[in-house]
Amino acid sequence: MSRAAKPKLTHLDDEGRPAMVDVSAKAATTREARAECRVRFPAPVAAALRGSGLRSAKGGIVDTAVIAGTMAVKRTHELIPFCHPLPIDGVRIAIDWHGERELRIECAVKTTHRTGVEMEALTGATVAALTVYDMCKALSHAIVLGPAKLLGKRGGKRDFGSVG
Template sequence: MSNDSSQQEFSHLNAADQPTMVDVSGKSATVRVAVAESRVFLPEIVRQQFSGTDIQTKKGAVFQTAILAGIMGAKRTPELIPLCHTLLLDGCQVDITLENEEAVIRCTVKTTGKTGVEMEALTGASVAALTIYDMCKAFTHEMVIQGTRLISKTGGKRDF
């Protein structure tokens, strides 16, 4: 993968430098998969609430609720990010594990189409992280959402 910025252009600007949705009509449909991650630092007071692999609150199980929210977020990405294409998702999986002081969220999204699903994976991971924050804020506001990033993408012009 080349990162030569001298040959890169913004894909969402037309010749007149106005915002535009990328025209993918000439592309072939391929299987595309993206994996994104987000991390939530959980202070000790939150980690003390764990019973097994999740936290039970009056609102429900934190990680289970965050998984559902992440899937919903991935599905609704084009409603949140103006120039994203509306995609039919073949699959979306959100996994959350506790690693030391962090909840680590991995969102894997798959489609067969003409454009990738990076934004859907990033949105899914982000919404899951926000849900964890929302459900645990009664204990503390010292949680930190960090490290949201694309882990991998395959099936398009460039794999990452």
């Protein structure tokens, strides 16, 4: 009877020190990931934002968050130490109301490379959420971000959740 291999952290070397994963032996394949982050507003702030068409004194909240999230996807490797720089083939960020008081931000990322884009999708969704917070904080500091979570990934060793 064989035992399943114990899961192991991939960013530690044999001595337990931090290390970037060597992906040179992997085949370049299409990789996709989708993540989301929520932004929850106090009721009066949500009502004011709905009435303004999601505009603040700083400008269009959704448009600015989409731009910030897209920039973050492309710079993930500069923010997270062991992420590989990746050629990003596509980014889609969707922002819409989920209920009366919550925005749902979804970020989908594609590449053709030797490693996946989960961190890029998560970074894009969370930076877009941080941008919404920044643009709305004059209305309230009681805005809550999260949860941020991976919804799905495809390509590589194993698929998870849904990317479409």
